[in-house]
Amino acid sequence: MEAEKHFRSFFNFYRHHQIDPTDKTNPFKLNPYRHKLFIIKKLLILLLCTLLGVYGKCFEANLIPNRSCINRLINWFCFTSTLSTAVIVAWEALAGCKEDVKIWNTFNEIETALNICNQNSKDIFSKTCRVYSVIFYTLVALMCTMAGILLIQCRVMEGALMDFIILFELLSSVDIHRILQILLYVRIVTSYLHRLRDDVQDIVKGLNARVVGTNHDLETEDKLRACCSCYFLCMKAFIQIQDQFSFGLFMVCLKFSIIIWNEIYWTVYRAIMETSFELFCLNVVPYHFIFISFTWSCECLNGEIKALSQLLNTVHMDKTTSSIKTRITHLMLLLDYKVFFFEAFGVCKVSYKCIVQYAISGATKVSFIAQIMKDFHSEMS
Helix, strand or coil: HHHHCCCCHHHHCCCEEEEECCCCCEEEEEEEHHHHHHHHHCCCCCCCHHHHHHHHHHHHHHHHCCCCHHHHHHHHHHHHHEECCCCHHHHHHCCCCCCHHHHHHHHHHHHHHHHHHHHHHHHHHHHHHHHHHHHHHHHHHHHHHHHHHHHCCCCCCCCHHHHHHHHHHHHHHHHHHHHHHHHHHHHHHHHHHHHHHHHHHHHHHHHCCCCCCCCCCCHHHHHHHHHHHHHHHHHHHHHHHHHHHHHHHHHHHHHHHHHHHHHHHHHHHHHHHHHCCCCCCCCHHHHHHHHHHHHHHHHHHHHHHHHHHHHHCCHHHHHHCCCHHHHHHHHHHHCCCCCCCCEEEEEEEEEEEEEHHHHHCCCHHHHHHHHHHHHHHHHHC
8 A cells, every 4th residue: 555655654654453465455454462552552541631630639839830820820730731621632532442443444445446557656655754753743843842842951940830831741642643643644635636636637628628529428427426435535544534634633622722721821921020931831832733733734624625626617517527527516516525524523623713712712811810910910020
């Protein structure tokens, strides 16, 4: 399978299954040994998160920087969302550990339908592989930079703040790993849709340039039928991805809104109180980066759908037969189904609009708290 070959290093990072070359229909099977290790790892994460949730209150003084009642409330809110997100993501990965195989088998069906193996697959996946590699290794560099700064500042930084940042990064690594996996799937589906758009573009050029009365209708109709089948398989793959990651995506979006609120709060706190709170906002930079990268990838996916829809609207219908018109209409109706959006139970829709809404919402909430802090600070002065 071409996608597995080009993304093998990342595929091995996430997978707990193997490829059976004798099975051409469903070549991806569960690897019993790696599957057991995967289950054990997720159970350990759940156990550690449970213990931290049960006994976290006992270590409040060591975990939560305590400067005022509002500070403590904000910090606990951020800590609780981080912990609950790690728990839900780990539980979802454990509960749906067998569903990942279905996604890769659907990818195999798409490649068979697109006849990618007989094309230059390097051109199809080269850009996707480069973009994903940049995102992946930039995130690793950000995490390493954050670890280096913590090591440098450990002697002068407040102990509770240091523990809070370390705990936040460790818990966030659980859902960051999950987001990276979804991002890989989104990029692969985008590559398939881009390849499909190239096929449709060739068909449209042929239809617009043809002379009425020529005998190429049957061949064109077969190509359009194949394009409809490929697009339907891409829809199937995306729905499988959304079903597998729905709970985790909801918690990730919720956590992102909370840490934006938290970040705005501490920025305002520093401005009003004229004091420094080292690295409290810097520790969420890797998380912001991966969430924005994921949002951008989702927008790129929908960009391919829009481009495909615009391409079909350029067809000169007067030069086509009724059967070809039917096939084009069928494909246009499939494009009208807005399925290529991650909607977390109708509450969160992953797009640029989501980030803007969270930022505005956070700034609005923080503005009320800031006024209270400013009045209180003025009275104390």
